[in-house]
Amino acid sequence: MHYVFWFRKDLRLKDNHALSGFLRDVSEAGSFSFLYIKNKNTFSYFGEKRINFLYECIESLEKDLSSYGFKLQVLEGTSKEVFGRILEMHKIISLYLNEQVEPYCISRDRYIKEIIESNGGKFNTFTDSTLFAAGSIVNAEGMQYKVYTPFRNQSMKVINKSHYGKYECDLSLLKKNNEVILNSAEKFDYSYNGLSLSKPGFIKGGRDEGIRLLKEFYENGLNKYKSRRDFPSVKGTSLLSPHLHFGTVSIREVYRSAKYKYDKSGTDDEKSEIQTWINEILWREFYYHITYHNPQIQFESFKKEFDRLEWNDNEEHFKSWCKGKTGYPIVDAGMRQLNTEGWMHNRVRMITAMFLTKDLFTDWRKGEKYFAEKLIDLDFSSNNGGWQWSASTGVDSQPYFRIFNPYLQSRKFDANGDYIKRYLPELKTLPAEFVHEPHLMNESEQKKYNVIIGKDYPSPIVDHKSAKDIVLREFKKTSEER
Numbered sequence: 132m133h134y135v136f137w138f139r140k141d142l143r144l145k146d147n148h149a150l151s152g153f154l155r156d157v158s159e160a161g162s163f164s165f166l167y168i169k170n171k172n173t174f175s176y177f178g179e180k181r182i183n184f185l186y187e188c189i190e191s192l193e194k195d196l197s198s199y200g201f202k203l204q205v206l207e208g209t210s211k212e213v214f215g216r217i218l219e220m221h222k223i224i225s226l227y228l229n230e231q232v233e234p235y236c237i238s239r240d241r242y243i244k245e246i247i248e249s250n251g252g253k254f255n256t257f258t259d260s261t262l263f264a265a266g267s268i269v270n271a272e273g274m275q276y277k278v279y280t281p282f283r284n285q286s287m288k289v290i291n292k293s294h295y296g297k298y299e300c301d302l303s304l305l306k307k308n309n310e311v312i313l314n315s316a317e318k319f320d321y322s323y324n325g326l327s328l329s330k331p332g333f334i335k336g337g338r339d340e341g342i343r344l345l346k347e348f349y350e351n352g353l354n355k356y357k358s359r360r361d362f363p364s365v366k367g368t369s370l371l372s373p374h375l376h377f378g379t380v381s382i383r384e385v386y387r388s389a390k391y392k393y394d395k396s397g398t399d400d401e402k403s404e405i406q407t408w409i410n411e412i413l414w415r416e417f418y419y420h421i422t423y424h425n426p427q428i429q430f431e432s433f434k435k436e437f438d439r440l441e442w443n444d445n446e447e448h449f450k451s452w453c454k455g456k457t458g459y460p461i462v463d464a465g466m467r468q469l470n471t472e473g474w475m476h477n478r479v480r481m482i483t484a485m486f487l488t489k490d491l492f493t494d495w496r497k498g499e500k501y502f503a504e505k506l507i508d509l510d511f512s513s514n515n516g517g518w519q520w521s522a523s524t525g526v527d528s529q530p531y532f533r534i535f536n537p538y539l540q541s542r543k544f545d546a547n548g549d550y551i552k553r554y555l556p557e558l559k560t561l562p563a564e565f566v567h568e569p570h571l572m573n574e575s576e577q578k579k580y581n582v583i584i585g586k587d588y589p590s591p592i593v594d595h596k597s598a599k600d601i602v603l604r605e606f607k608k609t610s611e612e613r
């Protein structure tokens with residue numbers, strides 16, 4: 132039997148569930164290999180910043196494996212092709228991997244399982260990227276939760292060490308001589324897309340960096356999370372999302388840190404700050420469950436009736452939104468943060484997504500795709516969940532009649548315009564009075580602050596009030612057609 136460990140969204144050697152199973156099972160005499168598959172088809176829709184982040188994670192994993200004397204073998208091709216090649220070399224293999232719930236991964240894994248098992252091998256999957264196994268949190272009738280709050284309550288009720296306990300992974304137990312270098316193992320080509328690892332992005336990849344962010348947040352952010360998380364000019368959140376996506380930090384490490392601090396904290400206020408962060412982690416769990424039960428959301432609105440909406444197809448508006456040139460400063464700042472850093476603050480993700488789907492009445496799928504191309508932390512379930520929440524088409528989403536007013540959001544969460552000015556330098560001379568709605572300046576004010584509307588900064592591409600009326604009418608009509 133040849134044992135293969137396949138790294139996917141779990142790019143670390145510590146507290147890795149499948150890896151602990153692999154290390155337990157590889158027999159004294161068993162040969163083994165560590166695999167990562169570089170699939171060009173998947174990489175083709177990754178943005179540059181995401182690829183850079185991923186490369187940093189792979190480099191860090193290679194380094195960690197080599198400190199034990201082992202090699203990460205990066206094979207290029209589709210998973211089908213790669214396993215076809217491996218099975219020619221080793222007819223019977225035992226494969227270890229952590230489960231993925233994304234619809235396209237489920238069908239891929241089903242195929243790999245079949246070809247391995249039909250050759251007499253074994254396919255061993257484990258739960259690792261979430262605290263709870265896919266589909267395991269159910270209501271009293273054994274059905275999926277379609278509302279977040281009862282899902283969260285049930286999760287908090289049942290959670291125990293079996294969900295967040297540490298999986299020991301001691302690679303020194305493996306015998307160096309038993310490692311097999313797969314014939315076709317190529318040297319990993321870091322030059323893909325002309326990228327080089329010498330250009331660190333806004334959030335840097337790799338295990339050390341993930342752990343550094345977790346420690347920093349544990350010490351300086353966690354007990355102020357609830358009070359600070361909604362203000363995009365402040366570093367009030369953990370920035371762990373890409374690390375959680377690629378698994379450089381485990382969700383159990385994250386949960387254990389929060390629980391430890393929660394249990395140690397003396398006041399109800401401090402506990403409430405920390406619980407708010409745990410609740411966000413449970414939103415992630417909720418959306419993974421939703422994907423698992425409802426794979427059709429890859430293409431369809433969760434609330435199917437809203438697929439009858441006749442969305443606008445105004446390409447000019449969509450382009451203005453993508454470029455951050457809508458004339459709504461908070462929206463434009465968010466989109467420029469996304470375009471330059473590959474990340475966007477959660478509050479601003481909600482504002483920009485709500486603006487695209489409501490003010491511009493554009494199909495959420497277009498925004499979801501644009502975010503997918505740009506985000507370092509792209510995660511199918513959270514991205515789809517966030518988009519459908521904002522579009523009011525999703526599970527437990529914002530009701531369609533509660534439309535964010537971008538100006539009020541801006542005044543409330545970026546009162547002085549610090550965030551806006553960081554990404555829109557053309558507005559840096561404006562006082563707080565005008566920074567949220569620069570088009571309200573008269574001619575002499577525009578001259579005084581050196582911001583000419585229509586030249587230095589666009590006037591709003593739509594009028595919020597009229598756009599809102601249209602959206603309400605369309606959603607109402609569609610809901611009544613049921």
Ligand SMILES: Cc1cc2nc3c(=O)[nH]c(=O)nc-3n(C[C@H](O)[C@H](O)[C@H](O)COP(=O)(O)OP(=O)(O)OC[C@H]3O[C@@H](n4cnc5c(N)ncnc54)[C@H](O)[C@@H]3O)c2cc1C
Pocket residue numbers: 360368369370371372373375376411412414415418475476477478480481484502506508509510511513514515516517518521
């Ligand atoms: C339109 C839209 C698209 C989004 N796309 C993604 C995406 O592709 N990938 C992604 O990881 N998150 C996505 N989110 C959720 C959220 O914006 C990010 O998880 C968060 O901004 C990441 O920053 P952080 O790590 O500092 O989060 P923190 O506030 O520190 O939260 C800790 C962790 O909890 C999880 N989390 C926090 N908020 C949410 C949420 N609302 N939904 C699900 N999980 C959450 C994340 O894993 C995050 O890293 C999206 C939200 C919206 C509204």
